Amino acid sequence: MRRARPAIVALVAAALLAGCTVTSDEEPDRTSLPTAEPSGVDLDIGPRHNLVDASPGTPTVVDGDDWSLPEWTRPAPNSGYFSEEEDADELVAVRSVDVSWRQIQPTADGGLDRESRGEAQGLSFDGLDAQLQQRGDFWMRVFASGEDWAPEWVAADCGVASVGPDYDGQRHLPIWDECVWGHLLDTYRELFVDGGLADNPRLRFVYVPGAFTWAEYDYEMIQAAADAGTLDERTYLTWYRHAWTDLVELFGDNAHKLVFTGEDYPFGPFGDAQNLLAKEAVEAGMGIRTGITELFNFHLSEAPAYGSHIQPDGHMTVDESLPIHSGRFVVGTENECYTDCGYMTDDPYYAVVMSNLKALQLRVNWMYVVPGPSYMAEYPEHWDWLRLSIGQKADTSADAWAALRDAEDRYWAGDDPPPPFDDPAAWPARPWVRNLERWLVQVDEPGSVAHRTDVDAHVHVFEEDNGTAYEGLSTSVADGDTGFVFEVDERFAAASAGRDVVKVTFLDRGTGSFSLETDAGATAAVDRTDSGAWRTATIALPEGALAAGTRLRVALAEGADDLVVRFVRVVHTTR
Template sequence: MYKKYLLLLISVTTLIVANGGAVPTVVVGEDWSFPASVQQAPNSGLYSEEASPNYNVNLKVFDVAWKQINPSQGVYATNIQATVKDMPFATFASQNASTSPFWMRIWNSGDLWAPSYVKTLCNVGVIGKDYDGEGHLPIWNTCVWNEIKAMYRYFFLTKNMRADPRLKFIQIPGAFNWCEFDFDVIGNYSTSTGYTFAQFNTWFQTAMDDLVYIFNGENNDPTDDYAYKLIYTGEDYPFDVDSWPAAKNKLASDAVNRGMGIRTGITEVSNFHLSNIPAYGYLIDSNGYMVLNKSSILQNNPKRVIATENECYNACGYKVPAANIFYAVKMSNLKALQMGVNWLYVVNNDSYLKQYTAHWNWVRLSLGRYPNTAFDAWVALRDAQDKFSYGFSWTGAPYVKNYERFLTQRDVVGAVTKRGTTKYTNVVESNNGIAYEGRQTDIPNNPSIVFYLDDQFIVPTSNISTPVQVKVTYLDNQATSWILQYTNTAGVLVSSDPVVQQGTSKALTTATFTLTDALFQNNVQPGNSDFKITTTGSQNIEIWFVRVIKQ
């Protein structure tokens, strides 16, 4: 199927030998395979309301309403049932009898979730309704918060539930619809509460300190700290408090800086407001790439929890045509992984776990990885519109380039790419905007696409190679050919045998290269890259996804 030939190109220092490299194997479709030895990373996995071992969903919820565990002031109970949103909550005692690991929600702000004594004691009432029509109490009221804090302190410090190894994380502060601290669910806070931002922020900072202090044992002993089990459920800047000036609203970062983890729930809408997310450690750079701040407190602590939810494709009021379902699932999962997520909420049917088993297995095993613990590094090449207004601009705005995880692509002289030809519009919902998947070479002046591996994924060495597979998923839309090029242990720039595209299938196709002699030392030209893909045909190539897998 492949024609071997010799191509000699002389550069200043390097000889390129076209038939000295790997012989690719080519299979139609995308490839989600991984080495058989790969195990799930610590502090990671799929979680849901119920465990589903058949789909590797092994973390179930422990749900209680505030009123069922604190029916009267200073009185705590474990034998009362409750119903929230038509969901029956078993008693605290019966749920706590399980030996299985769990995650927790304590539903506290709802008028129907809180104990009846609170409204009388604190002289408060409903200050607004969420999108399900349920009223909520102002948990920022000093009296209300003191009662909530006392409840947390009793169960997690006095009874020491914070140290229970079964408890993987708890969503806090347990407020508003579905316990998500989403500030738009009851409208304009400054109007409905009469609070100024300064007043609200004073409560917020104190409340986060309170919860961290409780979970850290109310002492200065770092061996007794469990604040990493707390997950703040509010959105990131500047989406956190819509009612007050955005410059002041860095509440998610404030929570993370205190020692908490974080969770979002909108990664199904993967292009919108998920590019510049400082609480997660990601910012948009001047060229329109999402760049990880490697000193991020959150991303550098393997005990922390970074979570999201990917189940709203044909649920939650969304509707995705059948032809785009896998695309929507895939892109939301790539976005989650790019953000550093280690716990991912799923629902068996709504997340399409059965239909896309191979992809979901790869996702599950990819969760919670760091450069030095990852089995693969990857980049999804794309250019997608982020319709959220951040208040600043970048080259190409509002389009943002690529999803990248330990492998990056950059445009340099001689390897400046252009958008792919496949366009998606408003997948999942209108805020998701326009996405052009894949990136193309631009011959004759830019025949290559160059790539850079994280030096912690594969440490550059002088003469010792790391065996890898490189999997390149491309769109077979034109009759052309291309090669993979890298430096070997002898310092020679080696070219693989060519991949010859017929251009007739119009299908995504994956070429796999097994490299046993590659060194990744940032010395491949152009751009001092680690490796590159170069077109050798008369037409451009269009690359969608590249993975480097340690063998």
């Protein structure tokens, strides 16, 4: 996916890449690298905001959204925020170490240059050892493919010409050329294996393969090479199908630190032959990252590399039995482009929330942030909830949730449905996708069919590709639909200690109350005041309700007006 970033360089100039530009006056002691000073960020902390709770007989209603979590919640293993530099205030503890290929291997036979500075993508990098000597954990990029990033001797030795330009005006070496790829693998071996970095516990992960713009594996250059007649499908696929196993074999027991940066369903020149290439990279034994969950409606509904699949009813399911979701690998995304990187919105809160919900629907465990452009200080309750949510499993999470909506995935708006649907009629509402859900699924059944509503419509947020979304679903008393039914994941339900609450974010419009029906009985009712505002009600479930059954129903009282619900969370208050 093409990702414009014109504002990043300005941010870097201001301070964004401080972690990559600090110089050292002392000779690095390489033997100290594995035990260098730890990060100054304490991550083993619970929620920074108190749980909004409720007593069995009295629901608690607050204005707006409610992201609160119980005190017992802690971050999941192998999860967190990463960025260019650490930020103690926002609990970002994993900083970047960036080098260019030319910087660390300027000559063919001189070994690694660990001292010289380098540059790529308009950025300047300190020497490798100077960066490694800084405190704390880190992630890495090797900017490899750019004509100005790669060693001059590589193009000469391999007899290749660059392709491009990309959207930043740069040209790139064809890394699918077996000679170029062989030299890059040799550099990776010397840097990560012979140099011990792959074994270093401070190295959390590495973006690979180091191409193209921003070292993100976009398909723009592959398309350019095909258009120029220098790359054909057979050559590309032959290289592709050994490239990732090359890296996995090279890293051995540390292969889980490799993160493939290509998008699912790549935007390239070879049609159906490339549909499942991202899935192939994951199946080779590495993690994956998407760079575009800011476009939360587009393209990533059917995402086989993440195990996400659209069902005939428009809901998405995620196959959590896949190795990628074992907790060992990185499932990453980057959510920092809201009023930056060429994007603009007049409702950043909505954009931040929906992109983060999309990330969680994909079961992301690592997220790239830039505290300012990510609006972390502006929306602290939401980002704190996200910090404690990413990487959790159904049996470890404090909550399960469903965001009720109908959204248009314009990637599937053409003539061809996703590959699972051989019959276009098998997904009758295509390209409309129902809800974002994690361990709580809204179910249509007689008397509880959810209806689209236009009370909170959003059109073309960021760009036309993001389509139209109708946030919230409604009852329809006139049609006999007087509630919403939800199924709770059995693994999440089994982890309940007995005392749970449900948080229902609803539009406080009209009159009449609603309550929850469970197999253990009904809850106290929530009265509406017709304020016209979005509000969140916290409702205590009967003791042991999730042990009695996994079915919940939001039910209107007799004679009540229709109810619009936007978000439902089931929360384990104790563990």
